[in-house]
Amino acid sequence: MASLTSPAPAAPRLAPVDEPVEQGNSLWHDAWLRLRKNKLATFGLVSLSVIAFACLLGPLLSPYGYEEQNLDLGASAPSRAHWLGTDTLGRDLLVRLLFGGRISLAVGLAATFVALTIGVVYGAVAGFFGGKLDALMMRSVDIMYSMPFPIFVILLMVLFGRNIILLFVAIGAVEWLTMARIVRGQVMSIKKMEFIEAARSLGLGRRRIIFRHILPNMLGPIIVYTTLTIPGVMLLEAFLSFLGLGVQPPMSSWGVLIKDGAEKMEEFPWLLIFPGTVFSLTLFSLNFLGDGLRDALDVRSSKD
Amino acid sequence: MLRFITSRFLQSLLALFLVITATFFMVRFVPGGPFTAEKAVTPEILRNLEAHYGLDKPLWRQYLDYLSSLARGDLGPSFKYPNRTVNEIIFDKVPVSAELGSISLAVALVLGIGLGTLAAIRRNTWVDYVASSFGMIGISIPTFVVGPLLVLALAIHLGWFNASGWYGPADRVLPALVLGIAYAAPISRLTRGGLLEVLNQDFIRTARAKGASEFRVVTRHALRGGLLPVVSFLGPAVAGILTGSFVIETIFQIPGIGREFVNSAFNRDYTLVLGTVILYAVLIMALNLAVDIAQAWMNPKVRLES
Numbered sequence: 001m002a003s004l005t006s007p008a009p010a011a012p013r014l015a016p017v018d019e020p021v022e023q024g025n026s027l028w029h030d031a032w033l034r035l036r037k038n039k040l041a042t043f044g045l046v047s048l049s050v051i052a053f054a055c056l057l058g059p060l061l062s063p064y065g066y067e068e069q070n071l072d073l074g075a076s077a078p079s080r081a082h083w084l085g086t087d088t089l090g091r092d093l094l095v096r097l098l099f100g101g102r103i104s105l106a107v108g109l110a111a112t113f114v115a116l117t118i119g120v121v122y123g124a125v126a127g128f129f130g131g132k133l134d135a136l137m138m139r140s141v142d143i144m145y146s147m148p149f150p151i152f153v154i155l156l157m158v159l160f161g162r163n164i165i166l167l168f169v170a171i172g173a174v175e176w177l178t179m180a181r182i183v184r185g186q187v188m189s190i191k192k193m194e195f196i197e198a199a200r201s202l203g204l205g206r207r208r209i210i211f212r213h214i215l216p217n218m219l220g221p222i223i224v225y226t227t228l229t230i231p232g233v234m235l236l237e238a239f240l241s242f243l244g245l246g247v248q249p250p251m252s253s254w255g256v257l258i259k260d261g262a263e264k265m266e267e268f269p270w271l272l273i274f275p276g277t278v279f280s281l282t283l284f285s286l287n288f289l290g291d292g293l294r295d296a297l298d299v300r301s302s303k304d
Numbered sequence: 305m306l307r308f309i310t311s312r313f314l315q316s317l318l319a320l321f322l323v324i325t326a327t328f329f330m331v332r333f334v335p336g337g338p339f340t341a342e343k344a345v346t347p348e349i350l351r352n353l354e355a356h357y358g359l360d361k362p363l364w365r366q367y368l369d370y371l372s373s374l375a376r377g378d379l380g381p382s383f384k385y386p387n388r389t390v391n392e393i394i395f396d397k398v399p400v401s402a403e404l405g406s407i408s409l410a411v412a413l414v415l416g417i418g419l420g421t422l423a424a425i426r427r428n429t430w431v432d433y434v435a436s437s438f439g440m441i442g443i444s445i446p447t448f449v450v451g452p453l454l455v456l457a458l459a460i461h462l463g464w465f466n467a468s469g470w471y472g473p474a475d476r477v478l479p480a481l482v483l484g485i486a487y488a489a490p491i492s493r494l495t496r497g498g499l500l501e502v503l504n505q506d507f508i509r510t511a512r513a514k515g516a517s518e519f520r521v522v523t524r525h526a527l528r529g530g531l532l533p534v535v536s537f538l539g540p541a542v543a544g545i546l547t548g549s550f551v552i553e554t555i556f557q558i559p560g561i562g563r564e565f566v567n568s569a570f571n572r573d574y575t576l577v578l579g580t581v582i583l584y585a586v587l588i589m590a591l592n593l594a595v596d597i598a599q600a601w602m603n604p605k606v607r608l609e610s
Contacts, residue, residue, distance in 0.1 A: 143319045145592070148543075148584040151565070154550070155330065155577065158569035235446055242448045242551060243566060255448075262452035262555065266460055276449035284444040 027297075031220075034296040041292020044285035051282055055101035064092035067250040078270060085270045087260065097275055100252035104279070107167060107253070108234040114172025115233070116226055119179025126180070127187030128210060138184065141177055149174045153236070157245040167246060171236050175229055182225055186218040220297035227290035231283045238279065254279040305600065312596055316589040323585045324374070324578070328367055331574050357383060370578070379579040384571045390579035393564065398583075400470065401553070401560035404479055405546035411484025412491055412545065417534065419488070420495025424503065424530070425522060435492060442489025451482045451555040468557040479556045483549055487541050494537055499530035532602055539595035543588040 035041050078085040084093040126137040153170045160166055190196065191214060199213050234254075240246035241255025242262075254275055261272030354360045358369060373380060379390035423435035455478065459467040465478050502508065503526055511525045512518075550562040561580060568576035 139315070143315060143322070147319060147323055148581065148588050150544075151581055151584050152327075154566065155327070155569055155581070158566070159331065231444070238446060239448065239551060243554065258448060258452075262448065265452055265456050269456060272449075272452055272456070276445075276453065280445040280449055283446070284440065287440060287444055 027220075031293075031296040035292050038292040038295065040288045041296070044288035044292065047281060048285045048289065051101065051278070051285075052105060055098045055105060058098035059095055059102075062092065062095045062098075064095045067091065077268075084274045085268070087271055088264060088268070093257075093271065093274060096252045096257060097254075097278060100247075100254050100257050100275070101278070101282075103164075103247055103251065103253040104234055104237060104255070104282075107164070107171070107237045107247075108230045110168045111171040111175065111233045111237070112226060112229045114168060115175035115179055115229060116222070118172070119176035120183050120222065122176065123180035123183025123185075124187050124210060124214070127184035128191060128206075128214070130188070134184070138181075141180055145177055150236070153240065154243070154245060157240055164247060167237065167240070171233050174236070175233060179222075179225055179229070182221055183218060186221055187214055190214050190217050224290060224294045224297060227286060227293055231286040231290075234279075234283065234286075254282075308600065309593070309597060312593055316593060320582075320585055320589060324371075324582060325367075327578055327581045328370065329363075331572075331577055332363060332366075357381065374582075379582070380575040382573055382576050384568070384573040384576070390575050393576060394561065394579055394583060397559060397561040397564050400558060401562060402546055404476070404483065404552070404558060404560060405542075407476055407480040408483035408487070409542060409545050411480055412487035412541075415484065415488035416491025417495050417531070418492075420492035420534075421499060421522065421527070423492065423496045424499035425518070427500065432496075436496065439489045439493040439496070442485050443493070447482050447486045447549060448551045448555065450485065451478075451552065454478055454482060455555070468555070470556070470558045475556075479552050479558060482555075483545060483552050486549075487545060490537060490541075491534055494533040495531065498533045499526055502526045502530040505529075528602060532599065535598050535602065536595055539592045540588065543584070543591050546587065 035045075076086045084097065086092055087096070122137065122141075126134045153174060156166065156170050196209060196213060199209050204213075237246055237253065238255030238258065241253050242259045244259065247253040247256050257275035258272065258279065261268075261275055265272040351360070358366060361369070370380065377391075379394070382388050382390055382393060385393065419435040419438060423432040423439075426432050455465075455467050458478065459465045466475055469475055499522075508521060508526055511521050516525070550566055552558070553560045553563040554566075561583070565577070565580040565584075568580060
């Protein structure tokens with residue numbers, strides 16, 4: 001983290017840090033130290049890492065495949081052979097849970113990345129150029145804010161088949177609006193600062209100013225908001241899967257597993273309880289981590 | 305102020321028009337029509353059906369026809385429920401969702417603002433920790449996990465409630481609780497954050513110095529500014545609550561508009577899909593407008609800027 005050195009005209013901090021700063025400590029190093037002091041955020045980071053590693057490696061180590069059925073066995077309670085039990089088709093729940101985790105996390109990351117890219121570019125352009133272009137662009141964002149997007153996403157998924165790529169795009173296209181607003185606000189305030197004026201008077205081009213001087217100074221809010229977008233995106237994916245519109249069996253995602261579990265919970269409660277717990281724990285960790293990052297990077301919670 | 309409201313209103317109208325147009329064409333460009341699922345429809349019957357509903361006309365003609373009947377408040381006939389109009393179906397289903405929504409909204413506001421205020425005035429005590437954890441837990445555990453778990457515990461094991469259905473007053477408790485808690489959690493966090501910011505300001509110190517009781521300081525002086533973030537959150541939230549979350553209506557098998565919407569999309573019931581989308585859009589836009597006005601009223605800074 002500390003190796004992230006700022007470009008030539010030293011980038012000022014987003015906000016002054018009160019504690020005496022040891023020599024050589026960058027903003028990122030300070031933030032890291034503050035984050036580590038926050039117990040809940042640390043817990044979030046650790047549990048997320050554990051879950052992510054388990055999802056990546058677990059299915060490789062397991063003797064069972066995620067779609068491997070054992071109809072003779074059927075639904076069985078947790079046992080030594082199947083740690084979290086099996087579903088009605090005799091498929092190992094642990095493997096399906098880990099495998100579903102891959103999908104859920106992948107959707108969360110990919111859709112957030114789509115939202116991040118659109119939002120940052122859009123917001124930066126609007127904020128940097130200002131004037132009529134900015135007014136037009138932000139008015140459009142206002143208009144899009146007032147549209148019933150979750151409904152559009154449902155419609156898209158119903159009408160165009162349940163395509164996982166479409167799922168990324170649809171969710172990402174919904175979630176970029178707030179990011180655009182945040183980035184625009186940041187750009188507007190940063191571009192008025194003296195070091196930008198200095199850069200301009202040195203004759204630097206627009207592109208260089210945007211990418212080398214403005215963007216690095218907005219990383220704090222962008223990272224924080226991205227961390228907080230991921231749980232929202234994962235929730236949307238699970239919500240769609242729960243309605244039967246997201247990921248399709250025999251593939252699994254946490255939303256699919258929770259849906260199946262809810263249907264069979266009367267006889268086989270573990271099918272609901274385990275996926276529900278893991279999913280909630282993940283969202284919990286992401287929210288804690290995002291909150292902790294916000295404090296550590298000293299980002300104001302307001303939108304602009 | 306009037307200019308501000310007028311420009312926002314016109315903006316909403318434009319957005320509404322875009323929503324209607326986009327939905328109209330999106331639904332039509334999809335493979336499969338409302339009658340393709342029906343078993344063994346002879347070509348003649350299909351042609352008759354299409355002629356009956358005007359589906360044989362060119363698309364732009366259908367679009368104009370739809371807009372002109374919409375202007376008269378007529379959402380057209382349903383394709384899947386013979387002899388029923390979309391207006392009838394909506395009037396049939398909306399009261400259910402609205403009832404569920406109103407109860408849930410009350411739960412969300414009372415619980416959310418109450419806990420958030422408690423947490424803010426007892427900052428960094430156990431009261432704050434309990435209330436804040438509730439907020440975090442409520443945000444992180446989705447309704448489609450809480451709902452089934454509560455059904456499992458309270459309905460199936462303890463037998464206090466029916467697991468699903470929408471008949472007696474007792475059937476309102478679980479759905480309203482699940483939906484209410486889902487919105488109470490963010491409201492409590494926003495209330496706490498907003499209040500903490502306001503409680504540090506000079507006018508609060510002035511109020512205290514005048515000798516106003518702590519209760520009066522909080523309720524009369526701090527909450528007005530402290531609830532601003534809550535108010536802007538309420539716009540989209542109320543729309544979501546009142547129309548009944550799709551998930552809640554699915555879990556508890558409540559015959560509301562949310563479930564009808566999902567079904568209508570599956571059935572390719574063009575007019576019903578459009579009708580529900582328009583309903584949601586109008587509701588969301590009206591609420592956003594209301595939020596803007598409420599914010600201007602509550603916050604002199606916003607009021608003067610516009």
